[in-house]
Amino acid sequence: MADSPVVTVHDRPNSYIGRSVPRPNVQRLLHGRGTFTDDIKLPRMVHAAYLRSPFAHADIKSINVDAAKAAPGVVGVFTGKEIAELCEPWVGVLSHLEGMRSPPQYPMAIDRARWQGEPVVAVVAETRAQAEDAVELVDVDWAELPAACDMSAALDADAPVIHEEYGNNLCWERIVDEGDVDAAFDQAAVVVEDEFTFGRHTGVTLEPRSIISSWDPSEEELTVYMSTQGPHMLQAIFAKHFGLDEHRVRVICKDVGGAFGIKVHTYGDEIATAALTMLLKRPVKFIPDRMESFTADIHARHHTIKARMAVAGDGKILAIDFDDLTGIGPYSMYPRSSGIEINQVLNLTGGPYTIENYRARGRVVFQNKPLMCQYRAVGHPIATAMQEALVDHAAQALGMDVVEIRARNLVPDDAYPTKSITGMPFDKLSHHAAKDKLLGMVDYAGLRADQETARESGIYRGIGFACMIEVTSPSPMFYGVGGAPISAQDGVTLRLDAKGNLIVASGVTEQGQGAEAVLSQVAATAVGVTPDKIKIITGDTEITPYGGGTWASRGTGIAGEAAAQAGHALRDQILEVAGIMLQSEPRKLDIRDNAVVDADTGNERISLAEVGRVVYYRADTMPKDYQSELIATRHHVPKKFPFAFTNGIHCSHVEVDVDTGMVKLLNYWVVEDCGTVINPLLVEEQVRGGVIQGIGGALYEECLYSDEGQLLNGNLADYLVPMAAEMPDIEVGHVTSPNSDSELGAKGAGEGGTGGAPAAILNAVNDALLPLGARLTVNPMTPERVLRALGKTE
């Protein structure tokens, strides 16, 4: 045993890998003692409110701020032009999305506003209420312009051109053409076609975006408290656009009240809030209210797609061909760009299946609506719903069972590593094992029998499946290669303190999904301590290792691996110094449950607290030529594969009321394969929360606009989100195909639920309505749309 030292984190005794331990740092949230950005008050802090454009497209003829400046409590009023003098504009394109264009964007509108909700004038006052009062007193002379709101019409010859220098409203176009698509369609036994519409929706993080900026003119240092997913990215952006040294910008991210991709972008109102503290030399807090958030946060998802699938008589998918159009607002969002969503749709569609012929066109258009950008499961719900609806459609055309057609097309589990038709390299996926596991959880024959019986009494139930792949843990191929200051690597520092506790700092952030729990479990296991000895620190650019933050389901796969490697390094350091103290060879020692033990017998030799005491207080007792270290930092970046793809399969069971159009969610099952599961409870809760978020898009959520570009339902009474009463319980199962790019073997699990649910729900609703000849190809499937599909309303 002593001669075969521990090799991987999986071999460790007393492992916390794979155990459902509770999250650290959660008690404060349960006792109302969290620190969200709005909970912070700084000395002499003032509050910003923004006048926003009431029009989708309008020239600003003049702005009169005199009355606002004289209002009670007001300390400053600033126009977009004044803010722009401090701040370099940004351009939201990535160089690897070839041909993409977007003009320079300023924090606030200067001469022209291009969406309803664009910030126009900043008012700062002693209280938020006073700032809002004074916003009412700002007088803007507007000249409304014709707007290009409808994305489908934005490329028409007579559409108003938002950026005249471009000549039209096209932001980016990508075409993929692999194999011989036309020949495949010619040979097909069956061709199915659909036109899909996915509604524009938004994130509705319960905590709005939140920022406090604080400028110290004496040190020329900017400190920003912010609810964000990427502190180091924001540090780079603040520094770049204000011309500051990066090490003079500190971004502190305390508790974050939900993010989901909403809080990982460059928002004009947030950059302007940083400018305000420089102008006023006082801390400035800005938190958009809920109604403001509806037009100030990014929107997501709006796509219209014409798609067709060619299928052979035996159910074999011969080809997919689709044309996708998405509207992104008047600019591409910075720095991630608004092209990644459609890029994902083009890359991922058909990914679970063996497909040899594939053609797709994606077009991204400018329009006069809020900016559209990455939101939980970026592109996946669109790709999966389109693909899975076509598969069901083909099965119906062939008279084949929907599970059978999937079984005949899913990439065999022994075919890996392999590549998709679009060139996506897959390490190891498990579609068939996941399907088999799911069919062990779902009484499929029973559901079909129940469906038959129920129909006889006029009750329409449906069963919908969705097979999917998910991008997680991206390498620099996602953003870094495109020139964005977004780190694909992440780091973890482990430090043993003088009492034998483990202080863990990481560049990833915690928004509730459990990144800190994963770091704690991996570090505890790799070093040999119990989780109660661990303190986790995240969310501060000044004290954590440099890293990308938490997005794209990267925390576990990337920072988790860094924690494992840092744990090995610290363990080696501890055993080295303990070996000297104990006059023993380090390889004959191990660390278990907070003590150095004999590797052979497990007998305790010295506690970590005693190691810490001697190292820090009694170094005089150690050899004079020896210097101990009890701190280790390790970083990790994916190297073998551009993404750690995962796979999953969903099954939804619904009942559609054909008189009211209401969809009732009866049951839901998911099997996912995210590689090594660090904490089954947290993975399952990510899946459940993700599925419910996907259900929101499938059934309820849509930003409804007038023809003039006015948001019609920008409040939580009219914009529906999933609430407890209507949501189903969800059963989750796991298959494990470890990530071969890391010792830990973990992949991400944060977005698959959201990526798969719209497809499963869409197929379930259509399965329910099949005997009535109705078919929906739209999200959300509102009662009105269900009734329209049934021909029961205009």
Place this chain on the structure above:
Amino acid sequence: MPDSIEIPPVVVTATVNGERVSRAVEPRMNLVDFLREELELTGSHVGCEHGVCGACTVRVDGTIVRGCLMLAVQADGAEVLTIEGLSESGEIADLQENFKTRNAAQCGFCTPGMLMTAAELLAENPGAGRTEIREHISGNFCRCTGYQAIVDAIEETGKNRGEK
């Protein structure tokens, strides 16, 4: 400037978490802003300010209310309990433990309001089934969990209380 925005402050005196407090505030200030800004009790959260999300739920004279739909002046003379006071009282220690064990809090922003709402149900009807629990918390928006873990934690707490 309009006179209407210079209304003199009104003194509000209330018992908050067992402590008698008195502050002069603008009549338009709502209760949750009063608690957060004036008393620095930041456990009650502001999620929508129009009575839908439930993040600001607090207990006033024994009944839960939306802190954003009640003015501070309406709480004059009232007994107000926030998550801070509810936690310190120990009334929901079992519920908080089950939330932790079941991972019923993710980002934690809805959690204080959710606990306030659940505490009311558990006090009235600890034997509530899953459907009743879902109905009772259906005025509290949670974007993270999908609700199942919350329902589990409340159900488990009720079962354990019923056994005692």
